[in-house]
Every structure is written in structure tokens, then in C-alpha cells.
Amino acid sequence: MDNLSLTHKFFNSFNEDKLSYAYMGALSNHMVVSSINLIERNLTKDSGFKKLRRKLSFLMIESFQNIIRYGDEPANKELRYRKELFVVRNIGGTFYIGSSNLIENKKIDFVNAKLHEVNKLDASDLNQLYRKILTNNEFTKAGGAGLGFIEMARKTQQKLQFDFVKLDEEYSYFYLLIKVKCESAEPDDDLKMDIEWFKNFHTLACDEDIVMMHKGNFSPIVLDPVIDMVENNIKSKAINVQKLAFHVVLESLQNLSNHSLEFNDEKEAIFLISKKNKKHIISTGNFIKTSKIKLLKEQLDQIKNSSMIELKRNFEEASNKKNPDEKQKTGLGLLQIAIESNNKLAYNFIKINEKVSFYTFNVLV
Numbered sequence: 148m149d150n151l152s153l154t155h156k157f158f159n160s161f162n163e164d165k166l167s168y169a170y171m172g173a174l175s176n177h178m179v180v181s182s183i184n185l186i187e188r189n190l191t192k193d194s195g196f197k198k199l200r201r202k203l204s205f206l207m208i209e210s211f212q213n214i215i216r217y218g219d220e221p222a223n224k225e226l227r228y229r230k231e232l233f234v235v236r237n238i239g240g241t242f243y244i245g246s247s248n249l250i251e252n253k254k255i256d257f258v259n260a261k262l263h264e265v266n267k268l269d270a271s272d273l274n275q276l277y278r279k280i281l282t283n284n285e286f287t288k289a290g291g292a293g294l295g296f297i298e299m300a301r302k303t304q305q306k307l308q309f310d311f312v313k314l315d316e317e318y319s320y321f322y323l324l325i326k327v328k329c330e331s332a333e334p335d336d337d338l339k340m341d342i343e344w345f346k347n348f349h350t351l352a353c354d355e356d357i358v359m360m361h362k363g364n365f366s367p368i369v370l371d372p373v374i375d376m377v378e379n380n381i382k383s384k385a386i387n388v389q390k391l392a393f394h395v396v397l398e399s400l401q402n403l404s405n406h407s408l409e410f411n412d413e414k415e416a417i418f419l420i421s422k423k424n425k426k427h428i429i430s431t432g433n434f435i436k437t438s439k440i441k442l443l444k445e446q447l448d449q450i451k452n453s454s455m456i457e458l459k460r461n462f463e464e465a466s467n468k469k470n471p472d473e474k475q476k477t478g479l480g481l482l483q484i485a486i487e488s489n490n491k492l493a494y495n496f497i498k499i500n501e502k503v504s505f506y507t508f509n510v511l512v
Contacts, residue, residue, distance in 0.1 A: 154432040166237040167362040185372040210246040218248035229353040238339040250321040261293030308342040356422040364413040407433040430509035
């Protein structure tokens with residue numbers, strides 16, 4: 148699937164979501180902090196979720212710790228396997244937090260037993276078990292005697308969904324999904340996502356080699372944590388490629404924010420980073436006024452059909468203009484993306500109705 152179609156497909160797949168976030172790849176402390184910051188920034192305007200911020204942050208950390216605690220890497224580095232996946236979705240009044248990692252088959256009995264034990268207990272029994280483990284110091288190398296699972300169940304007051312999918316004789320995929328509901332949640336809000344959806348999404352994300360996906364509000368308040376996350380987590384052996392990717396991401400996010408149609412002070416859009424043939428594909432998708440398409444398309448077409456010499460000359464002329472208007476600022480950003488990506492741009496406009504269209508844009512770096 149080409150990335151323009153993929154971006155639109157992902158946007159539609161998360162149509163019901165107020166917020167969607169996915170990260171697949173190696174974990175780092177900075178990535179964890181950036182992820183939590185991104186989710187918290189999205190909650191600042193919604194009074195119904197303010198009470199959940201601390202709880203969600205705790206649960207996200209526990210989910211990351213779960214990947215680290217039980218995750219394994221195959222001894223055979225040539226073996227192709229699905230990378231660790233972390234997902235957060237907000238649908239209605241329910242948040243879903245999913246984690247997936249490779250696990251040695253010999254650990255499964257222990258983990259499976261702990262999860263079944265936790266799911267059989269009510270709130271009072273969970274509190275009692277929690278105190279017992281802390282009092283007796285019943286910790287093990289394999290995950291603190293399931294203390295993290297107990298905390299997840301206590302905080303969410305929900306059963307933990309989980310599954311193990313065998314890869315080979317040594318390893319399996321371990322999937323864990325937790326749900327946390329706010330006070331305004333409708334009875335069926337927690338039926339919108341289950342462990343089967345999560346497993347299928349992991350397969351899709353791996354097939355498309357997704358690094359990161361964020362669908363939600365792209366007003367200026369949420370741009371900083373996205374940029375921060377990308378700057379610290381796009382890795383490359385060649386430092387110039389890493390810097391190049393970051394600059395293109397920065398301009399692409401600005402391009403997205405500038406052109407996104409605003410509803411109720413929010414700019415709903417999607418931002419996607421994937422890989423193809425060892426290169427990064429930066430993709431964005433957002434609603435745009437249909438009346439603005441003609442002018443934007445003319446700018447994009449002109450850039451796409453320009454030589455590198457022409458692009459650099461136009462960029463220099465635009466940079467030297469004093470007090471540029473919005474059109475000139477937008478053109479300057481697009482020129483920079485084209486120059487730094489060697490003009491590997493693609494874009495599309497899908498008409499939604501007479502007033503609104505969906506604008507997809509991607510760049511290969």
C-alpha cells in the first residue's frame with residue numbers, strides 16, 4: 148500500500164478516537180517521558196480527563212515496564228520478528244493502553260498464572276495481596292511476583308486482557324491490554340477495542356514498518372512533545388541522515404498545523420513515521436477547506452516540477468523577503484522540505500464534501 152493511502156486508512160481506522168498513539172521499536176527512558184508528555188498535553192483541555200492524568204501516567208509507565216520486565220530478544224539476530232509495540236487509544240470515556248513484546252516460552256507459565264490470579268480477585272483481595280507481597284518482600288527476577296499486574300488491576304478496577312501467540316519453539320508474542328474509564332464513560336465505551344484488535348494491529352504495524360503514529364489534536368500545544376520525541380528517537384548510523392529526518396519532520400508538522408482545519412479550537416490530524424528500504428517516510432493527513440486546495444496544489448506542483456537549482460534559488464529569494472505573508476511562509480517551509488528530501492514529495496486531496504477535503508502529504512528521507 149502506498150503511504151498516501153495508508154495515512155488515510157489509518158485516519159479512518161481511528162475515526163472514533165479522540166486520541167490515538169502508537170510506538171513500535173526500541174524503548175528508551177526519553178521516549179517514555181515524551182510519550183507521557185504527549186498524552187498529558189492532549190488531556191489539558193478536557194475537564195473530564197484531568198482527574199485521570201496521574202493514573203494514566205502511572206499505567207503507561209507500568210505498561211512500558213511490563214515490556215522491559217518480560218521482553219526478550221531472540222538469540223538469532225537475523226530472525227525477523229515483530230518489534231515491541233505500545234499503543235494508547237481514547238474512545239469516548241475509556242482509555243486503552245496496550246503493550247506487546249517477545250517473550251521466552253519458558254516464562255509464559257509464570258506470567259500466565261499471575262495474570263489469571265489477578266483477574267480472579269476482587270478489589271479487596273487485590274489490596275490484600277498487594278500488601279502481602281510488599282510486607283513479605285516476595286520479589287522475583289521475573290517481575291516482582293506480578294506486582295505490576297496487581298497495580299494495573301487496582302488502578303483500573305478492570306480485568307486485564309492478555310494473550311500469547313507462539314512464534315517458534317523458543318519465543319512467543321505477549322499481548323497485554325488494560326482499560327481505564329472516566330466517570331462520564333458510557334456502558335459500551337469499553338467494547339470498542341479488545342485483545343484481538345490489538346494483535347491484528349501489531350501485525351499491520353509490522354507489515355507497514357510503522358515507527359510512530361499519532362492521531363489527535365495538532366494545535367501548537369501538542370507539537371512540542373511530538374517534535375521532542377522524534378528528535379530523540381529517530382536513529383541512524385549516519386548522523387547527517389538523522390539531522391535531515393528531524394528537520395523534515397519539523398517542517399512537515401508545521402505544514403500540518405498550518406493547513407489543518409480547526410473545529411472547536413482543535414486541529415484533528417494524523418502524523419505517521421514508517422520505514423521503507425532503510426529510509427524514513429514522514430506522512431501527515433488532515434482536513435482542509437476545499438476552497439484552499441487550488442492554491443496549495445499549485446504551490447506543491449510547482450515545487451515538485453522544479454529542479455534542485457530552482458528550488459534553492461526560490462528558497463533563497465523567499466528567505467530574503469521582509470515581512471512575508473502566510474502564503475510565502477508556507478511556501479518557504481515546503482521548499483525546505485523539498486530541498487532536504489531531494490524533492491521526494493507526494494500529496495493527494497480527497498473531497499469529503501463541498502467545503503471540506505482530506506489532505507495527505509508524505510516525504511521520503
